[in-house]
Amino acid sequence: AQKITQTQPGMFVQEKEAVTLDCTYDTSDPSYGLFWYKQPSSGEMIFLIYQGSYDQQNATEGRYSLNFQKARKSANLVISASQLGDSAMYFCAMVDNAGNMLTFGGGTRLMVKP
Amino acid sequence: EAGVVQSPRYKIIEKKQPVAFWCNPISGHNTLYWYLQNLGQGPELLIRYENEEAVDDSQLPKDRFSAERLKGVDSTLKIQPAELGDSAVYLCASSPSRGHTGELFFGEGSRLTVL
Numbered sequence: 001a002q003k004i005t006q007t008q009p010g011m012f013v014q015e016k017e018a019v020t021l022d023c024t025y026d027t028s029d030p031s032y033g034l035f036w037y038k039q040p041s042s043g044e045m046i047f048l049i050y051q052g053s054y055d056q057q058n059a060t061e062g063r064y065s066l067n068f069q070k071a072r073k074s075a076n077l078v079i080s081a082s083q084l085g086d087s088a089m090y091f092c093a094m095v096d097n098a099g100n101m102l103t104f105g106g107g108t109r110l111m112v113k114p
Numbered sequence: 115e116a117g118v119v120q121s122p123r124y125k126i127i128e129k130k131q132p133v134a135f136w137c138n139p140i141s142g143h144n145t146l147y148w149y150l151q152n153l154g155q156g157p158e159l160l161i162r163y164e165n166e167e168a169v170d171d172s173q174l175p176k177d178r179f180s181a182e183r184l185k186g187v188d189s190t191l192k193i194q195p196a197e198l199g200d201s202a203v204y205l206c207a208s209s210p211s212r213g214h215t216g217e218l219f220f221g222e223g224s225r226l227t228v229l
Binding site: 045 | 117147154155156157158159170203205207217218219220221222223225
């Protein structure tokens with residue numbers, strides 16, 4: 001069975017600073033995918049970044065990067081130069097080898113201070 | 115391109131009443147998902163469709179929940195009768211990819227309050 005753990009219920013960051021949101025996972029599948037989604041107060045889940053378990057390089061998308069440490073089973077999201085609009089819930093998620101299950105973590109609420 | 119559309123956005127009902135949620139996925143997306151999101155928690159999969167076929171409904175409480183996607187496009191999720199514990203946000207998502215190998219596109223959700 002898959003499991004995603006996000007240990008930070010809430011985080012504060014100063015505007016323009018970088019922040020790291022933690023995510024650890026557990027799976028017995030040799031191949032899997034890891035996602036990060038953002039959920040603002042409007043409720044819509046917005047895809048941010050994807051990392052495949054066999055990808056050699058850490059994924060990056062603009063100000064978002066994924067610090068993938070396979071041996072530690074961690075997939076932390078790094079947001080550089082935080083903006084007020086980054087204030088939202090952030091969810092780490094995993095898809096299994098067959099692409100048949102997307103498991104979400106409990107989420108981290110990020111609050112960006114002006 | 116229009117995103118995933120869900121309605122209603124908000125619904126308040128008394129327990130034991132029925133309720134239905136509607137989802138229109140992105141055009142051309144064959145895979146459709148319904149997720150349940152309790153307050154302060156991550157979404158949990160209820161059911162996944164590939165076209166009109168429900169390929170994963172293992173987490174759907176079938177005694178009171180039902181879903182359909184008759185023409186492989188729009189989908190409806192129904193609860194009958196609703197219980198207090200059903201208060202949550204019901205998210206619909208779609209994907210052009212089979213299974214979950216690709217990005218999911220989510221709607222804004224339908225927030226249900228059961229009194």
